[in-house]
Amino acid sequence: MSRTIAEKRAAFRALHTAGCFVLPNPWDVGSARFLASLGFQAIATTSSGFAWSTGHADNHVTRDTVIGHLKTMVEATDLPVNADFENGFGVGPDDVAESVKLAIATGVAGLSIEDATGDATHPLFPVDVAVARLAAARRAIDESGDDVLLIGRAENFVAGAPDLADTLVRIKAYAEAGADCLYAPGIQTRAQIEAVVTAVAPKPVNILIGSSSDFTVKDLATLGVRRISVGGALARASWGGFMRAAQSLADGRFDGFAEAASGAKLNALFGAVD
Structure with missing residues (x-):
């Protein structure tokens, strides 16, 4: 029996309250349905995987195209969908809020906002600007009345600024600004993972495993990780x-x-x- 959007969102939030789950990243309807057939409890979109499927580089797909993709992915299976929503498709807080409203309307159960600028010379938004953007996303969700999880992403380790101290400052600030779950893609060592989990506890942390790794799901669960995604x-x-x-x-x-x-x-x- 098909679940309503509200039921999908409630199930997704419940996954974040205890334990550790794998959140795989399909890029089209077929890959989403195959993952659903394997028994995964939720899925997340991948900006890179979707971009490549359209013949574009990551972060080079328009907001309208991504919104259409999110709607397609939500309709593809009975699983909750977490949106890889890049940096919110806008520089200012108002622009991010407008984008988030459009994403919520697709039926996603969660969405992430990155603090990356896309500018190699200044890869990350200043912390105060990043916080304002995330807070705008939080307000947009709250004003919608929909139970959509907000994930705050500190992109240091994938944007050319691999500074753990700054990463911790950022994820703490994003947690305080209303992020329900925190994510620092690119961290790899046990010490880094423990530092991030501790910094925002008891809020859940997502860890990216994007290549072959010595970690198992059980290992990451033991470190306090709540969810594991694989990106592209x-x-x-x-x-x-x-x-x-x-x-x-x-x-x-x-x-x-x-x-x-x-x-x-x-x-x-x-x-x-x-």
Whole structure:
């Protein structure tokens, strides 16, 4: 039985109250439905994975296109969807608030706001500006009356400013500004993860595992991590298989299809009827 948007949002919030869960990142309807078939409890969009599927680089897709994608992903499965909402598609707080209102209307259960500027010379918004932007997102959610989680992201370690001290200042400030969950993508060591979890406790923390890692889900749960996402890693894995097979074909061989998924299994998964 299909869940209502309100029920999806309530279920998503409940996931953040205890334990640790994996929040995988599909990039289209098919990948979302496959993940749902594996029993995951929620999914999150990936800005990079979606951008690549449209032939664009990450952070080079328009707000209107992303809003349409969010609506499609919400409708794809019965799972709650967390939106990778980049930096809110606006510089000023009012612009961010307007974008957040549009995202809420798609039915997402959560959305993240980054503090990255997209400018390599000044990769992060000043803390006070970043806080004002996040607070505007918080107000937009509260004024909507919808139970949407707000995730505050400190982009230091993926934006070329890998400063743990500044990261901790930022996530504490974002927690105080109303973020329900905190996220510092790019941190990798046990000490870094423990520092972030401790800094904002008891609020939940999301950790990104975007490549092969010695950590297990159990390890991260023991460190106090509440949720684990993989960003564009699944999309990159898919692209890796496609690129290897395509290169083999370009070289005049067909061995790149050796590990291809079964068409019959895919048709069964998606309910195809001849």
